[in-house]
Amino acid sequence: MIELRGVKKKFGEQVILDGVDFVVQDGETVALLGPSGTGKSVLLKHIIGLIKPDAGKVMVDGLHVARLKRKELAQLRYKIGYVFQNGALFDSDNVFENVRLGISDEAKYADADYSRERVAQVIKLVNLPADVINKYPSELSGGMRKRVGIARAIVGEPKYLLYDEPTSGLDPVNSDIIDGLVERLADELGVTGIMVTHDVRGAFRVADRLALLSGGKIIMQGTQEEFLASENPKVKEFLERDFETPSNAAA
Amino acid sequence: MAAAATTSDPRVYIGRAILGGMAHVGRVSMLVVEIFRGLKEVRIWVPRAFDEAWNIGVGSLFIVLLVSAFAGGVTAYQAGYQFTGSLPYYVVGTLVVESIVLELGPVLVGLILAGRIGARYAAELGTMRVTEQIDALESLGRSPASHLIIPRVVAGLIMIPVLVVFADIVGVGAGLWAAKQVLPLTNADFTYGAQYFWHPFDAYYSLIKAFFFAAAITIIPCYMGFTTGQGAEGVGRSTTGAVVSSSVIILLLDVVLAKVLLNS
Numbered sequence: 156m157i158e159l160r161g162v163k164k165k166f167g168e169q170v171i172l173d174g175v176d177f178v179v180q181d182g183e184t185v186a187l188l189g190p191s192g193t194g195k196s197v198l199l200k201h202i203i204g205l206i207k208p209d210a211g212k213v214m215v216d217g218l219h220v221a222r223l224k225r226k227e228l229a230q231l232r233y234k235i236g237y238v239f240q241n242g243a244l245f246d247s248d249n250v251f252e253n254v255r256l257g258i259s260d261e262a263k264y265a266d267a268d269y270s271r272e273r274v275a276q277v278i279k280l281v282n283l284p285a286d287v288i289n290k291y292p293s294e295l296s297g298g299m300r301k302r303v304g305i306a307r308a309i310v311g312e313p314k315y316l317l318y319d320e321p322t323s324g325l326d327p328v329n330s331d332i333i334d335g336l337v338e339r340l341a342d343e344l345g346v347t348g349i350m351v352t353h354d355v356r357g358a359f360r361v362a363d364r365l366a367l368l369s370g371g372k373i374i375m376q377g378t379q380e381e382f383l384a385s386e387n388p389k390v391k392e393f394l395e396r397d398f399e400t401p402s403n404a405a406a
Numbered sequence: 407m408a409a410a411a412t413t414s415d416p417r418v419y420i421g422r423a424i425l426g427g428m429a430h431v432g433r434v435s436m437l438v439v440e441i442f443r444g445l446k447e448v449r450i451w452v453p454r455a456f457d458e459a460w461n462i463g464v465g466s467l468f469i470v471l472l473v474s475a476f477a478g479g480v481t482a483y484q485a486g487y488q489f490t491g492s493l494p495y496y497v498v499g500t501l502v503v504e505s506i507v508l509e510l511g512p513v514l515v516g517l518i519l520a521g522r523i524g525a526r527y528a529a530e531l532g533t534m535r536v537t538e539q540i541d542a543l544e545s546l547g548r549s550p551a552s553h554l555i556i557p558r559v560v561a562g563l564i565m566i567p568v569l570v571v572f573a574d575i576v577g578v579g580a581g582l583w584a585a586k587q588v589l590p591l592t593n594a595d596f597t598y599g600a601q602y603f604w605h606p607f608d609a610y611y612s613l614i615k616a617f618f619f620a621a622a623i624t625i626i627p628c629y630m631g632f633t634t635g636q637g638a639e640g641v642g643r644s645t646t647g648a649v650v651s652s653s654v655i656i657l658l659l660d661v662v663l664a665k666v667l668l669n670s
Contacts, residue, residue: 200541203545205541205544205545228547229547229548230547232544232545232546232547233547235545237542237545239538239541239542239545240538241537241538243537243538243539243541243542244539244542245534245539245542245543246537246539256543256546256548257546259546259547265449307542307546311546
């Protein structure tokens, strides 16, 4: 279980998170919604310990993330796959090496046969052609880079998957492919997922539950039906704005 | 009651500068601690260090030899101009060898590599920072120190002293050649002069300087790149800062090492 209690974070004088309370139960997929620049990615980075809160606590499987020692934090990170917004692939390594780095077990990482087999397995799982493993990130399209990022996140068989804007910058067709992939991974791998997005349509398709971050706080959590029925003006404004975007209108 | 310090008060700026400087020193120290912690992950950093060493050594050899040859040649020409008729010719040998080995070889190579290697390290790591590649490495439970910093630092600590040895040899050779063009000097005269004031420690001193300069050329740019701010502007600022800072540190180390090792 992932649990954030009263999490506050400021960068300089700018308040990003102002007392966030947010819980994700094992097995569910939650979409964290909110306009750009509201701190969704910052919240996600707290969970994996890349950012420490100024106040409050972030607990993963009962462990206080900010208080973990180096080795304990590394052990926790092995249980969490993180899909970065722009892939964050290592541009000097080919796809095989990029994905292989996600194998958390050192013995398995060092085993060339296991690595080759496991990387091929996840590359297939994310619907990429087998020959992509010899390519470099600069030779891939945006959608392929995102899928390689997902492959790297799942290759270590994590318990949790954190997606940071997995469909941002993609055309509607590629967005649908990624949304379908997120949905399929939740079903097939049984991972607990948090997907940061401002794409309401994708969130409705993928998530069991949604949460809306606004003004540094989670202002609403609930199911798709509860969101659509909400009378909260900020929720209504966010949903209406998203459904008015050209891609959604076309859809 | 004493007046509160305002933002126009110079003490505020001085205080901020001191605090900022101390913060940098603290963070560089933490990076050095990370480097020592990561050394045990030999399997990770050794192959990468070989690649970096090749890049530094082969990639920098031409410019290093070119600069040292010119430095040796010009030193000999100037010695010929200044000493003709007033001192024995063999003094040119003394001057060229001591100048190149004690000062010009290590310092010129250091300053050139601060630009060549320092800028590359800061730009590479800065770009990795702003494109979240370093965050990605950490998110995978891997140490950025053993993957990114140690290979660069170790390669520099090994290859930069080697380049300085090459620079010293080529600089002295070029000095001999240039001296013979302008003075009636024989190889024996030059060698006699070179040996007259030579101490074996001079060679060690050149290597010790090269080693300290190598630390400045690698650690400071790695630190600047690692702590890069947002965007392309942040990478540019880190790169410039890395070259300027490591160059200044090289000059400061030059003074300190001369005082400590030659005059204490």
